Amino acid sequence: MRFESRVALSEPVGDEVRKTTCYMCACRCGIDVHLKDGKIRYIEGNRDHPVNRGVLCAKGSAGIMQHYSPARLRAPLLRTGPRGSGEFKEISWDEALKLAVEWLDPVRQADPKKLAFFTGRDQSQSLTGFWAQQFGTPNYAAHGGFCSVNMAAAGIMTIGGAFWEFGAPDWDRTKLFVMFGVAEDHDSNPIKMGIAKLKKRGARFVSVNPVRTGYSAVADNWIGIRPGTDGLLILSVVHELLKARRIDVDYLVRYSNAPWLVIDAPGEADHGLFARDGDGNALIYETVTEQVVPVGRQGARPSLSGRVQLPDGRHAVPSFTLLAEKYLDKQYAPEAVAESTGVSAETIRGLAAEIGRVAFDEAIVVDQPWTDMNGQRHDGFVGRPVSFHAMRGLSAHSNGFQTVRALHMLQVLIGAVDCPGGFRFEPPYPKPVAAHPSPHGKAEHFGSNKPLSGPHLGFPRGPEDLLVDEDGKPLRIDKAFSWDAPISAHGMMHMVIANAHAGDPYPIDVLFLYMANMAWNSSMNTAGVIKMLEDKDEATGEYRIPKIIYSDAYASEMVNYADLVLPDTTYLERHDCISLLDRPISEPDAVQDAIRWPVVKPDRDVRAFQTVLLDLGARLKLPGFVDHRGKALYEDYADYIVRHERRPGIGPLAGFRGSDGDRTGRGAINKDQLKRYIENGSFFSAHIPLEAQFYKHANRAYQDFAVKMGFFDTPQPVTFQLYQETLQKFRLSAEGVRAPLAPEAHRQRILDTFDPLPDWYQPFEEAAVSAGDFPYHAITQRPAAMYHSWGSMNAWLRQIHTKNVLYVPGQICDAQGLVDGDWAWVISHHGRIKVPVARMEALNANTMWTWNAIGKRGGAWALDRDAPEAQKGFLMNHLIHELLPPRGDGLRWSNSDPVTGQAAWYDLRVRIEKAEPGAVSEPHFADAERPGQPPTVPAELRYGQEWAK
Amino acid sequence: MHPASSIILFTTLSGLGYGLAAMLGLGLLDPALVSTKIAHVLAILLIAGGLLASTLHLGNPQRAWRALSQWRSSWLSREGVMAVATFMPLLASAWASVFHDMRLPITGLIGAAMCGVTVYCTAMIYASLRAIQAWNTPLTPACYLLFSLAGGLVLAASFATLGEGLSKWIALAGTVALAAAWGVKWAWWKRLRTMSPISTPASATGLGAIGTVRLFERPHVNENYLTREMGYKVARKHAAKLSLLATAAGGVLPCLFLSIAALSGTWMAATLCTLAVAGFALGMLVERWLFFAEARHAVMNYYGG
Amino acid sequence: MTLLPSAPPPKKLGLVIDLDVCVGCHACVISCKEWNTGGYGSALSDQDPYGADVTGTFLNRIHTFEIVPEGGEIVGEAGDARIVHFPKSCLHCDDAPCVTVCPTGASYKREEDGIVLVDEDKCIGCGLCAWSCAYGAREMDLAAGVMKKCTLCVDRIYNETLAEVDRVPSCVRTCPANARHYGDLSDPGSNVSILVAERGGFDLMPEQGTRPVNKYLPPRPRDRLADKAMPLAENSDGAKGFFAWLDGVLDRI
Ligand SMILES: Nc1nc2c(c(=O)[nH]1)N[C@H]1C(S)=C(S)[C@@H](COP(=O)(O)OP(=O)(O)OC[C@H]3O[C@@H](n4cnc5c(=O)[nH]c(N)nc54)[C@H](O)[C@@H]3O)O[C@H]1N2
Ligand SMILES: Nc1nc2c(c(=O)[nH]1)N[C@H]1C(S)=C(S)[C@@H](COP(=O)(O)OP(=O)(O)OC[C@H]3O[C@@H](n4cnc5c(=O)[nH]c(N)nc54)[C@H](O)[C@@H]3O)O[C@H]1N2
Ligand code: SF4
Ligand code: SF4
Ligand code: SF4
Numbered sequence A: 001m002r003f004e005s006r007v008a009l010s011e012p013v014g015d016e017v018r019k020t021t022c023y024m025c026a027c028r029c030g031i032d033v034h035l036k037d038g039k040i041r042y043i044e045g046n047r048d049h050p051v052n053r054g055v056l057c058a059k060g061s062a063g064i065m066q067h068y069s070p071a072r073l074r075a076p077l078l079r080t081g082p083r084g085s086g087e088f089k090e091i092s093w094d095e096a097l098k099l100a101v102e103w104l105d106p107v108r109q110a111d112p113k114k115l116a117f118f119t120g121r122d123q124s125q126s127l128t129g130f131w132a133q134q135f136g137t138p139n140y141a142a143h144g145g146f147c148s149v150n151m152a153a154a155g156i157m158t159i160g161g162a163f164w165e166f167g168a169p170d171w172d173r174t175k176l177f178v179m180f181g182v183a184e185d186h187d188s189n190p191i192k193m194g195i196a197k198l199k200k201r202g203a204r205f206v207s208v209n210p211v212r213t214g215y216s217a218v219a220d221n222w223i224g225i226r227p228g229t230d231g232l233l234i235l236s237v238v239h240e241l242l243k244a245r246r247i248d249v250d251y252l253v254r255y256s257n258a259p260w261l262v263i264d265a266p267g268e269a270d271h272g273l274f275a276r277d278g279d280g281n282a283l284i285y286e287t288v289t290e291q292v293v294p295v296g297r298q299g300a301r302p303s304l305s306g307r308v309q310l311p312d313g314r315h316a317v318p319s320f321t322l323l324a325e326k327y328l329d330k331q332y333a334p335e336a337v338a339e340s341t342g343v344s345a346e347t348i349r350g351l352a353a354e355i356g357r358v359a360f361d362e363a364i365v366v367d368q369p370w371t372d373m374n375g376q377r378h379d380g381f382v383g384r385p386v387s388f389h390a391m392r393g394l395s396a397h398s399n400g401f402q403t404v405r406a407l408h409m410l411q412v413l414i415g416a417v418d419c420p421g422g423f424r425f426e427p428p429y430p431k432p433v434a435a436h437p438s439p440h441g442k443a444e445h446f447g448s449n450k451p452l453s454g455p456h457l458g459f460p461r462g463p464e465d466l467l468v469d470e471d472g473k474p475l476r477i478d479k480a481f482s483w484d485a486p487i488s489a490h491g492m493m494h495m496v497i498a499n500a501h502a503g504d505p506y507p508i509d510v511l512f513l514y515m516a517n518m519a520w521n522s523s524m525n526t527a528g529v530i531k532m533l534e535d536k537d538e539a540t541g542e543y544r545i546p547k548i549i550y551s552d553a554y555a556s557e558m559v560n561y562a563d564l565v566l567p568d569t570t571y572l573e574r575h576d577c578i579s580l581l582d583r584p585i586s587e588p589d590a591v592q593d594a595i596r597w598p599v600v601k602p603d604r605d606v607r608a609f610q611t612v613l614l615d616l617g618a619r620l621k622l623p624g625f626v627d628h629r630g631k632a633l634y635e636d637y638a639d640y641i642v643r644h645e646r647r648p649g650i651g652p653l654a655g656f657r658g659s660d661g662d663r664t665g666r667g668a669i670n671k672d673q674l675k676r677y678i679e680n681g682s683f684f685s686a687h688i689p690l691e692a693q694f695y696k697h698a699n700r701a702y703q704d705f706a707v708k709m710g711f712f713d714t715p716q717p718v719t720f721q722l723y724q725e726t727l728q729k730f731r732l733s734a735e736g737v738r739a740p741l742a743p744e745a746h747r748q749r750i751l752d753t754f755d756p757l758p759d760w761y762q763p764f765e766e767a768a769v770s771a772g773d774f775p776y777h778a779i780t781q782r783p784a785a786m787y788h789s790w791g792s793m794n795a796w797l798r799q800i801h802t803k804n805v806l807y808v809p810g811q812i813c814d815a816q817g818l819v820d821g822d823w824a825w826v827i828s829h830h831g832r833i834k835v836p837v838a839r840m841e842a843l844n845a846n847t848m849w850t851w852n853a854i855g856k857r858g859g860a861w862a863l864d865r866d867a868p869e870a871q872k873g874f875l876m877n878h879l880i881h882e883l884l885p886p887r888g889d890g891l892r893w894s895n896s897d898p899v900t901g902q903a904a905w906y907d908l909r910v911r912i913e914k915a916e917p918g919a920v921s922e923p924h925f926a927d928a929e930r931p932g933q934p935p936t937v938p939a940e941l942r943y944g945q946e947w948a949k
Numbered sequence B: 001m002h003p004a005s006s007i008i009l010f011t012t013l014s015g016l017g018y019g020l021a022a023m024l025g026l027g028l029l030d031p032a033l034v035s036t037k038i039a040h041v042l043a044i045l046l047i048a049g050g051l052l053a054s055t056l057h058l059g060n061p062q063r064a065w066r067a068l069s070q071w072r073s074s075w076l077s078r079e080g081v082m083a084v085a086t087f088m089p090l091l092a093s094a095w096a097s098v099f100h101d102m103r104l105p106i107t108g109l110i111g112a113a114m115c116g117v118t119v120y121c122t123a124m125i126y127a128s129l130r131a132i133q134a135w136n137t138p139l140t141p142a143c144y145l146l147f148s149l150a151g152g153l154v155l156a157a158s159f160a161t162l163g164e165g166l167s168k169w170i171a172l173a174g175t176v177a178l179a180a181a182w183g184v185k186w187a188w189w190k191r192l193r194t195m196s197p198i199s200t201p202a203s204a205t206g207l208g209a210i211g212t213v214r215l216f217e218r219p220h221v222n223e224n225y226l227t228r229e230m231g232y233k234v235a236r237k238h239a240a241k242l243s244l245l246a247t248a249a250g251g252v253l254p255c256l257f258l259s260i261a262a263l264s265g266t267w268m269a270a271t272l273c274t275l276a277v278a279g280f281a282l283g284m285l286v287e288r289w290l291f292f293a294e295a296r297h298a299v300m301n302y303y304g305g
Numbered sequence C: 001m002t003l004l005p006s007a008p009p010p011k012k013l014g015l016v017i018d019l020d021v022c023v024g025c026h027a028c029v030i031s032c033k034e035w036n037t038g039g040y041g042s043a044l045s046d047q048d049p050y051g052a053d054v055t056g057t058f059l060n061r062i063h064t065f066e067i068v069p070e071g072g073e074i075v076g077e078a079g080d081a082r083i084v085h086f087p088k089s090c091l092h093c094d095d096a097p098c099v100t101v102c103p104t105g106a107s108y109k110r111e112e113d114g115i116v117l118v119d120e121d122k123c124i125g126c127g128l129c130a131w132s133c134a135y136g137a138r139e140m141d142l143a144a145g146v147m148k149k150c151t152l153c154v155d156r157i158y159n160e161t162l163a164e165v166d167r168v169p170s171c172v173r174t175c176p177a178n179a180r181h182y183g184d185l186s187d188p189g190s191n192v193s194i195l196v197a198e199r200g201g202f203d204l205m206p207e208q209g210t211r212p213v214n215k216y217l218p219p220r221p222r223d224r225l226a227d228k229a230m231p232l233a234e235n236s237d238g239a240k241g242f243f244a245w246l247d248g249v250l251d252r253i
């Protein structure tokens, strides 16, 4: 008997395919959404999409369950009970928006800084930032301050681009790939696809990570480093490479500031700064003419060593001399760092040798003539096929900025930035600091009823650009761009609630949050933050943070702490724009952006937040949102995406511009633009000509291309800043020799940490607590199948991570008598948690870890109160404080990188003690009520049963 | 393996039923006696009850009839076919006894043989499963058959005490069968508790060459069908105690009672034999519980069990 | 028919799974669930989906193993203890016990390509096939009461409404790390057979006598970075020597 007759083999998948962009994480893959009977039948990767080429991760495929989750909010909510009670009434959008205007308008009239507008993991910062700027508050930022600002700032300040979202390894050509501290990252699918390519070609993949899971599990070599010591490892590799003369001198001379002369005049206001001519051009020493000349002179042969006399009689040395002297010191010898890093000297040597061997002995050439910015022709692109990638394992430490700088320096030393086989920039990067704004928010930048005079975020060029008053006191609510964290280029979201609660530097009236679960997994010291949100002024009976407006799409923990909740749509129900003005999806070879569009209609009274923001802008009559008669300029976000122009001809989307849709980058508004995107699979891709694909920082063809595309109005080549002058300016302020002077309390810290050359210092928490009391490190990792807190309401994803355990090295288990299933107290200087433990061997011996953000508050996310996420699951956040332990002088520093303000999540130090067996992890919070009028939660799901044959 | 009560009941009841039916078929009891008639009915009720219990664990019992179709390859199907077929001779024998006070010798013999085959098929459902090494031995059908025989004899003895009186032969046969059954069962246990697993995490993953393989994370945190069905584990100490209890209740006591009963007066014998039946039934339930609970499924190599 | 095909199938379609690159991302798990819950047979249900005892039917799962080299150093930075992510779905065995034990004929192996399927209309949900499978590749759907298993996406691989390139299993198409390969393992020239030959593909639990069609590729052998350490060139005299060398290089540029 034959059976095929029983199986319908050729059923169409659905009735229709709609192509849009995934939003289950920030990777932004292209998806084909198959619809059947108006419901989502199947979501698969878009094969034509340049980001994911057809593949999809677990979260992406689970979009169905995300979209239909019972945790979706259903209507605007107005709080009726106390904060946290979950008592709300559903109100109409008109009421909600009126109320918001009632709260916001007076703030704008009186004192716009009393609005703090902070957005989380969204991808519409070009709109939200613009809105905040037009509102006039200096208090705006997105979540980058607790996320990845160390990556971004160190990258941009060193090489003009960053690992984080602005570049990628040359997966097709690299022969040695070294990855530092990455579990998942934003480039989630591309990294996996890339690793597969490496493996197929037999390239070596080294992972430096205390934990050997995920990518590290498949790495050819795993270096189980002790957290917070990567800087030492990298500098030791640099030491070895210098000693072995394995550096690309030609590359250094051409593309970096290695030859730039550094003034050697201790005690003077410009000691350690670059010697410059009258036009501000840095000077070099020309060896043929034996003269000091400005950089960029045709045919100059700069010197990299020696001490020269400047025209003004003072002395200077090429910055490379300082660099080489510093790292050749034996404090960076492998033997010297082996103990601190937990990596054997032999392994460090082996790593350095491999890097040097592959970079130089296996160099490649792409035969494509090109011209550099000096007009010099080159026969081809020389490739040093060693590439690196790094993320929060480096960045989430208080020494992360310097560590990431060290890694970029290593790349430059071997000539492996934007070359074939190396790390490659993704347009619109590279972009020198000079092409970034400096931050706005000084007193003269804002005022009643007027827009902020420029963008909030950017790069201070020196202490003079700080947003502080005459006394050096911070002007922003998060204290970004203050002496606390001068180059906090992404703001410091993790400090907002604590500062607003303390009224330090000033109290605020309205806290407006979008898409950030601040009452749970995105805060340090979660219990403390909850208290601050609930805390009332005893005198007035008012909440210390008087009004909280929050936009979320789901019943997260944060929703119950808002006074007014603006329910967002899901990602399949709205327009979105992944813009070159923001964090685009470009590839090294192509300029790319993308959209989302409503592939299904909302079945609830929800609105896309961006549309709501535009509406609010119009109601508040913010310039840029209304015309001269006060009429709204944009109907909705879709309309804005098409018609908004930042500069003439430059709007949110680069593709299909011009009235006929045939212009790219710059061009007139095309009213059919979204239609063209949709037809094209919801993305746009413009190939970079081969001649412009490498050495973009110094490639004439690329720079012209970038201008044509509208990234810049004039070419913006980048000279790699191995020696960072801006940092030295802060040191001079701290030394008291250069104005503005650093306040006394900050001086030592700046001197210790703002080395203009990449440096390593002990992470602050480790330095502040006793190694005897808190001998171990505790870190978290992102699970591939969960996106922060969003995954738990997803019926499919939550089965993979229904609860988390703490993984403890076998040695510690043996010492403490812990076996799988036991419970333990984990104790930090700030708090203690009681958690279930499990043994692990493939782990740094001093480190314990757990999956991030699995623990949930009972009742949140439409989960049952007794859901394992809430009973056994736990957050590491309870152990982490936003401040460091008090010092002798009673001062408490923020638990952040001193340069960028990046939250130092992974500096955490703990001890562990066996606990009595438990059923519930601790701390345990009162259950959250479900906000609004929630639908009943099904006891069983049979998704797709109606289609079963 | 999860000791599902439906299956424990099924194998226990049907084992007893077939044993008794076989003894009746062999003509151990006088067909004209009321007690024998009751025995016939009881045998059929036990079998039917067992079969009914077995359908309780089906996901779609309404289609159970389909299970008769695959006798060429499936022991479960064979068991089903045999069970249905065996009803014919058993019903005929019962009919003859209940309504006509007579015994159908050929039918009885055929019935008895078919009872044996059915029990063998039941046992082979388990014994044929390589994935469950504990069961995958000829000792399994041997146990099932001997237990069925012993159960049949103990029941027959008991009915004899209610009717014609217990013959020494039945008592003796019962005692021997009990001893043999438990003897083989102990051999089965010994094998179970001393065998080295043919499949290990190393062979399940093929990674044994790299080192010692240990489950680190389950694929899904909560239990799934497989871990609920196959992940049951009983502590060794516990299992050892339970096997002693089973042997005492289902073997030693019935033997003792049968022997004493054979030598004592009617009422005394009846009481003792009833106790022997009760002990045996209890022993069987425990034995069957252990049969499942102690068996480790190869799939647990993937689940850290 | 629960008898296995008498002649070896002309094709042996199956998967080859590369343990050297599987990063344990569970993409294939969810993609499989998603495809199959609206596709072949009844939905893959989830019980208590938002509650304490959430559980559901999946046809493909990723297990994670830790392997500690015997006699080796085991801990942390020095050692070689490692994690291997281990995907597992039906192996479409040649000698599939799950087929022969099935009393109803619901379970069968296709003659033309060797795919093992369950005809849900015939399945009584006795669970015996799941007991017989050493690999845990069958799961009873608690809502439907029928046995579910990997179909090798039979409703994709022959689906003429899909573009040719998409006629591969959902899990294969989605795997970001390219750890899953699909093809005809009876054809020595097929992509999968070549992988198996080149990489030493192996069977899971050969001792079970099931002769699985699916094969696993072992992690590639690794070498130690420490063994790469090379004596450094000209490393004798510190910064001074270095700058002398540097000047020499600059002269040559
Ligand atoms: N211990 C520890 N804590 C950490 C980290 C860590 O590594 N360890 N990492 C930190 C980092 S880097 C980050 S980025 C943060 C992330 O922390 P968050 O950004 O707070 O976390 P998410 O869980 O992504 O949730 C943000 C909110 O967005 C909501 N949301 C989801 N989709 C939509 C939508 O379409 N519209 C709207 N309006 N809302 C939506 C979710 O419901 C959720 O409430 O966590 C930080 N916290
Ligand atoms: N699936 C999924 N993808 C995500 C997210 C998610 O929640 N889920 N979140 C997104 C967000 S907001 C972010 S910021 C990115 C973050 O992406 P990742 O940087 O990949 O995120 P983490 O999980 O924080 O990973 C940090 C890694 O660094 C290691 N590590 C910790 N300390 C050190 C150290 O001192 N040195 C070294 N070498 N390693 C160390 C940890 O073991 C961990 O593997 O991921 C994004 N992508
Ligand atoms: S990596 Fe996954 S969740 Fe993120 S965008 Fe891509 S498919 Fe979606
Ligand atoms: S893996 Fe299991 S279900 Fe699949 S064919 Fe083999 S025995 Fe049957
Ligand atoms: S559960 Fe269904 S497919 Fe499995 S053996 Fe029973 S009837 Fe056959």
Ligand code: SF4
Pocket (backbone or CB within 6 Å): C031, C032, C033, C035, C036, C059, C060, C089, C090, C149, C150, C151, C152, C153, C169, C170, C171, C172
């Ligand atoms: S082949 Fe299809 S059914 Fe089988 S595991 Fe892959 S996706 Fe699931």
Ligand code: SF4
Pocket (backbone or CB within 6 Å): C021, C022, C023, C024, C025, C026, C027, C028, C029, C062, C085, C087, C174, C175, C176, C177, C178, C179, C180
């Ligand atoms: S999708 Fe690929 S890499 Fe991810 S778990 Fe599955 S097989 Fe492994």
Ligand SMILES: [Mo]
Pocket (backbone or CB within 6 Å): A146, A147, A148
């Ligand atoms: Mo982040």
